[in-house]
Amino acid sequence: EEGRKEEEKNKEENVENEEEEEEEKEKEKEVKKKKMSPLCLDAAQNLRRRRDKLEEGGERRKKKTLEEGEEEEEEEKQKEERKRGRERGGQRSRRTNKKxxxxxxxxxxxxxxxxxxxxxxxxxxxxxxxxxxxxxxxxxxxxxxxxxxxxxxx
Structure with missing residues (x-):
């Protein structure tokens, strides 16, 4: 059992090391392409990781749907206000005239x-x-x- 646990730990460490190596290679590629400073690349990777975590949790999708719903509601309100303005016969212009x-x-x-x-x-x-x-x-x-x-x- 102890041998199995050690093997699993070693596999996990190997996977983590491989991921880190891949990230470092990606950094080097991006540095060559964009000639960015390493700090900027670290920040960009941190942002990517956060995005990935949010996507995995589904929180990002929820936020998107909420934002889309709010935008649709705002558009509907604007359409209704336009219709009301047409029905009123241009009270907006009257208001501006009053001002x-x-x-x-x-x-x-x-x-x-x-x-x-x-x-x-x-x-x-x-x-x-x-x-x-x-x-x-x-x-x-x-x-x-x-x-x-x-x-x-x-």
Whole structure:
């Protein structure tokens, strides 16, 4: 029995030694082909070994199927969103228009902040004017020339 155990150990060691020799030969071949440093080759072989172990365990296959399933779900969601967008009649563009309007309002607000002191000064001047001139220069505030100039500037 002891002899058998020793023979089995020797066989295992021989197999391991042969594998190591094959790996070293592969390293040498790769070094000759790619002229890579030995450290890079060691790292590449370690990666290969890890891949092989994962393949043997089936974990890699499981990961692939999970990733493929997730990708398919994402594609289906995108297709559904496109269909919804078509059904809604382009609400996305409306949303982008709303965003653009908000940005325009922000810009007009900055212009208004710059223009308000001028408008206030104009109002004070109007109040200081006699009545006939005041009615001649007065303009209603709302969508008036004041706001239209602001919009044109933006």
């Amino acid at each position: 653009a309007e908000e940005e325009d309002e922000n810009e007009t607000l900055t212009h208004l902040q710059l223009e308000v002191p001028k408008a206030y000064a104009r109002m004070v001047k109007l109040n200081a004017m006699p009545q006939p001139l005041r009615t001649f220069f007065w303009q209603p505030i709302g969508k008036s020339s004041f706001e239209s100039t602001v919009v044109l500037k933006s």
